[in-house]
Structures are given as structure tokens and as C-alpha cells.
Amino acid sequence: MSFGHVGRAVWLGLPGNPLSAFVTWQIFGSALFRSLSGAAQRPVRRRHVVLQHTLHHKPGRCELRLARLTGFDSAGREIAEFAEATHSGRVSLLPEMDGLLFIPADTEELPCGALVEFHPF
Structure with missing residues (x-):
């Protein structure tokens, strides 16, 4: 960029x-x-969601991973499932996805149920 x-x-x-x-x-x-x-600035739409499955990540750099919202847990928090990997040339999953998960660089694994920052499209 x-x-x-x-x-x-x-x-x-x-x-x-x-x-x-x-x-x-x-x-x-x-x-x-x-x-x-000159358009009015929209408020930040990012929020935290709960992971539907365990997320594995190679530590070393921040990653943005495609995610789809699938419902709510018993506490009323949004649940997200995600693509197993992100490939910069593949756009076939985009129509099915709702936004991006922000995975910190030092993360190796996030367990099912972990809260992760989500940026909707």
C-alpha cells in the first residue's frame, strides 16, 4: 500500500x-x-465477536482473516466462523463473508469461544 x-x-x-x-x-x-x-465520518464499526472454532495462526505478523457471522451465543455475543487461511489472490469466498477478523502478530492459537476484533464490510 x-x-x-x-x-x-x-x-x-x-x-x-x-x-x-x-x-x-x-x-x-x-x-x-x-x-x-466531505462526507460525515461514520463511527468505528469494529466490535468483538466470539470464535466458533479454534483459530490457528503462524506468529510473526498481524493477519486479517475473512469471517462470517453465524448467530449469537447464550450470552448474546455474535459468533463468527472464519476461513482457515487467507490467500491474497482468492476472492471466491468474499460473497459469503461479513467482514474481517484481526489476529494479533504474537498469536499462535485462539481457542473456541475467544473474543476477537471484527471489522464488518
Whole structure:
């Protein structure tokens, strides 16, 4: 991702892989567009959800993983299932997904029922 300006023109460079470009737009592009167009800023929509299954992750870098909301647990918290892996060139799962899970870089495993930050599309 890159960001800059040439004179009064502002640009946002998206990654080349389709899923990476989509995620970058979701996180940075839509907020930039709203700001530059003078639209009212929406409140942060991120929230915590409960994992439906144990999540395994290779530690070392933060990951954003596609997720689908599947209902609510007995405490009224939203439950999310997720793709086992994220591949930056694969977009076939996007129509079925509701947003992204933020997995911290130092995470190796999150158990079923763990709370994870969720960013809806």
C-alpha cells in the first residue's frame, strides 16, 4: 500500500492481489474517500465477536482473516466462523463473508469461544 499526493491530487496505491486490494480499500480507502469528499465520518464499526472454532495462526505478523457471522451465543455475543487461511489472490469466498477478523502478530492459537476484533464490510 502506498499513499501520497502530487500537487493537489491525492492517491492511494492498492496491492496487486485482488483480496489484498479489497481489504486495503476496506480499511484505508473508504475512510480516505469519505474524508476527501466531505462526507460525515461514520463511527468505528469494529466490535468483538466470539470464535466458533479454534483459530490457528503462524506468529510473526498481524493477519486479517475473512469471517462470517453465524448467530449469537447464550450470552448474546455474535459468533463468527472464519476461513482457515487467507490467500491474497482468492476472492471466491468474499460473497459469503461479513467482514474481517484481526489476529494479533504474537498469536499462535485462539481457542473456541475467544473474543476477537471484527471489522464488518
